[in-house]
Amino acid sequence: xxxxxxxxxxxxxxxxxxxxxxxxxxxxxxxxxxxxxxxxxxxxxxxxxxxxxxxxxxxxxxxxxxxxxxxxxxxxxxxxxxxxxxxxxxxxxxxxxxxxxxxxxxxxxxxxxxxxxxxxxxxxxxxxxxxxxxxxxxxxxxxxxxxxxxxxxxxxxxxxxxxxxxxxxxxxxxxxxxxxxxxxxxxxxxxxxxxxxxxxxxxxxxxxxxxxxxxxxxxxxxxxxxxxxxxxxxxxxxxxxxxxxxxxxxxxxxxxxxxxxxxxxxxxxxxxxxxxxxxxxxxxxxxxxxxxxxxxxxxxxxxxxxxxxxxxxxxxxxxxxxxxxxxxx
Numbered sequence: 001x002x003x004x005x006x007x008x009x010x011x012x013x014x015x016x017x018x019x020x021x022x023x024x025x026x027x028x029x030x031x032x033x034x035x036x037x038x039x040x041x042x043x044x045x046x047x048x049x050x051x052x053x054x055x056x057x058x059x060x061x062x063x064x065x066x067x068x069x070x071x072x073x074x075x076x077x078x079x080x081x082x083x084x085x086x087x088x089x090x091x092x093x094x095x096x097x098x099x100x101x102x103x104x105x106x107x108x109x110x111x112x113x114x115x116x117x118x119x120x121x122x123x124x125x126x127x128x129x130x131x132x133x134x135x136x137x138x139x140x141x142x143x144x145x146x147x148x149x150x151x152x153x154x155x156x157x158x159x160x161x162x163x164x165x166x167x168x169x170x171x172x173x174x175x176x177x178x179x180x181x182x183x184x185x186x187x188x189x190x191x192x193x194x195x196x197x198x199x200x201x202x203x204x205x206x207x208x209x210x211x212x213x214x215x216x217x218x219x220x221x222x223x224x225x226x227x228x229x230x231x232x233x234x235x236x237x238x239x240x241x242x243x244x245x246x247x248x249x250x251x252x253x254x255x256x257x258x259x260x261x262x263x264x265x266x267x268x269x270x271x272x273x274x275x276x277x278x279x280x281x282x283x284x285x286x287x288x289x290x291x292x293x294x295x296x297x298x299x300x301x302x303x304x305x306x307x308x309x310x311x312x313x314x315x316x317x318x319x320x321x322x323x324x325x326x327x328x329x
Contacts, residue, residue: 080095116270149308184222200296257281
């Protein structure tokens with residue numbers, strides 16, 4: 001059997017791992033890996049849920065940080081992206097038949113890999129789309145996941161009001177008439193525009209670009225009409241207070257104030273709607289907080305570890321503020 005995980009320049013595969021494939025809902029083959037800490041007594045396992053158009057390789061640096069701190073890390077590539085099975089034959093468009101498939105894949109991952117093969121207690125970190133999926137299943141995983149971190153979760157779009165309504169209506173009609181698998185028109189998508197939306201760290205951005213240059217099969221193309229329609233439906237549901245109030249799993253939201261994908265005010269608003277939620281703002285950070293420059297990334301990682309280690313420090317957003325005199329790189 002050939003390699004399942006891969007290294008690229010400045011992005012070495014962490015040691016002591018197990019990788020393979022598990023069956024997602026409908027029998028879709030999903031690539032997974034879990035990474036062990038070096039110590040004999042693990043502090044628990046962090047289930048790491050990626051964003052759209054990401055893969056396991058992109059998180060090696062973050063995985064190594066968590067394993068060095070004594071945690072195991074378990075992660076997988078979403079259906080239709082990374083090293084997992086594609087849903088449209090011969091195509092890399094971003095597609096999902098229904099959002100519940102993502103939710104069920106997480107539950108299959110917990111049942112088939114995390115619960116039998118890793119170490120308790122269990123925590124979860126979801127970035128962007130992974131954060132949306134994680135929040136959407138929070139009420140049903142309270143007996144399995146002790147604490148949740150949502151890093152710049154994909155809770156809304158930059159379009160609002162009447163424009164959002166008409167775009168949503170257009171998507172519904174297009175999907176109804178059989179155009180759900182058609183790719184949405186690309187917004188400006190050159191390297192500079194992606195960099196500006198995602199991170200301030202040119203070093204980490206170029207390292208991550210190198211993964212997809214070396215392994216273009218891991219990349220995901222533009223989202224389809226059906227994919228966006230599914231996202232918008234769930235975004236509306238999880239932003240409702242009646243959905244949020246019953247959540248009992250302690251949850252921290254890491255909010256990037258300069259997020260180029262998710263408006264920061266949406267994260268501010270949602271954090272006030274449920275008792276289990278707490279917002280930590282990162283003033284100046286862009287969307288990919290865990291791929292950011294050290295002035296944002298390191299406090300974010302420290303906040304996650306403090307939260308998972310039951311430290312009260314994480315509940316003081318003021319402790320996460322950066323000194324203006326600190327350097328960016």
